[in-house]
Amino acid sequence: MLNFFNNSNIFIWIEKLINFINSIFFVLLLAALSFALIFSPPDYLQGDSVRIMYVHVPAAWIGLASFTCIALLSILNFIFKIKNFVLITKSIAPIGLTFTCIAIVTGSIWGQPTWGTFWAWDARITSMVILALFYLMIIVSHKLISEEVKANKISSIIAAVGLINIPIIKYSVEWWSTLHQPASIKITGTSTIHSSMLMPLLLMFLVLIVYSALIFLMKYKTEIIRIKKKNLKRYD
Amino acid sequence: MISDFISMNGYGAFVWSSFTFTFFVCAIIYYRTRKTLKKYEKEFAKEIEELSTEQKKIVLEKSKVASKVFSSYNKTI
Numbered sequence: 492m493l494n495f496f497n498n499s500n501i502f503i504w505i506e507k508l509i510n511f512i513n514s515i516f517f518v519l520l521l522a523a524l525s526f527a528l529i530f531s532p533p534d535y536l537q538g539d540s541v542r543i544m545y546v547h548v549p550a551a552w553i554g555l556a557s558f559t560c561i562a563l564l565s566i567l568n569f570i571f572k573i574k575n576f577v578l579i580t581k582s583i584a585p586i587g588l589t590f591t592c593i594a595i596v597t598g599s600i601w602g603q604p605t606w607g608t609f610w611a612w613d614a615r616i617t618s619m620v621i622l623a624l625f626y627l628m629i630i631v632s633h634k635l636i637s638e639e640v641k642a643n644k645i646s647s648i649i650a651a652v653g654l655i656n657i658p659i660i661k662y663s664v665e666w667w668s669t670l671h672q673p674a675s676i677k678i679t680g681t682s683t684i685h686s687s688m689l690m691p692l693l694l695m696f697l698v699l700i701v702y703s704a705l706i707f708l709m710k711y712k713t714e715i716i717r718i719k720k721k722n723l724k725r726y727d
Numbered sequence: 728m729i730s731d732f733i734s735m736n737g738y739g740a741f742v743w744s745s746f747t748f749t750f751f752v753c754a755i756i757y758y759r760t761r762k763t764l765k766k767y768e769k770e771f772a773k774e775i776e777e778l779s780t781e782q783k784k785i786v787l788e789k790s791k792v793a794s795k796v797f798s799s800y801n802k803t804i
Binding site for chain 1: 732735736737738739741742744745746748749752753756757760761763764767768770771774775778786790791792793795796
């Protein structure tokens, strides 16, 4: 079983998955864009500006989920010293940063027609900016610290500390008086979003998750090659 | 009808700029990630190529990753 999780087997599976994602991605994207921009109805209050939600919300979800994943894997790596976890966290961090920045920028664009301003230092926005800074610190620690063990240790500590920010982001709209509305989609409990808007939202989320998986797999593949390349020097 | 779709009842600039920004950033990240991957594959294959015949044989037999990268690189050139 453990042999299955060695880098060689993972590498072969990665190639297969990349080919699979490449074959389905554009069909999914086309369907999601059609629903988000054409078939979904405008909101009774916000009008067509509500369509920004279809990129803003999934981007924020991915930004949050990626960081949670990085933090949990970093903690597990701290305890069990599993090398693959480091590769995974290293590969996820740029994806998380990208989507956090997308969520901040599209949220800012959405803010102008909805709140009348591009920017407000409300609790949700501020905590999202802090999340982006945590991502930056993780990426920079890997780039600047040449000693790999030390870089992994520091980035793990940053991720573990940053985990505190995740519930703050989630509950910021309930704990403080903010411009953001409370969550419309609940995993437990009744969602207040209509199915005609929920469907395109979930479809766009699927597209962005598939895209994230593609980037993650390519980055992971690069990391495996980088390690193998380093090992090749033993033969010189 | 097309102008209605583009203007989105006055919200077109906000909606289109959000979608354009998102997919533009995604396209750049995809392009850069792919470029880095190809660069590493190329460098790795070249390093295998530079090994002596005996060393190359050992590496390609021992490592599935090396043999995969090396064979796909040789296909492309």
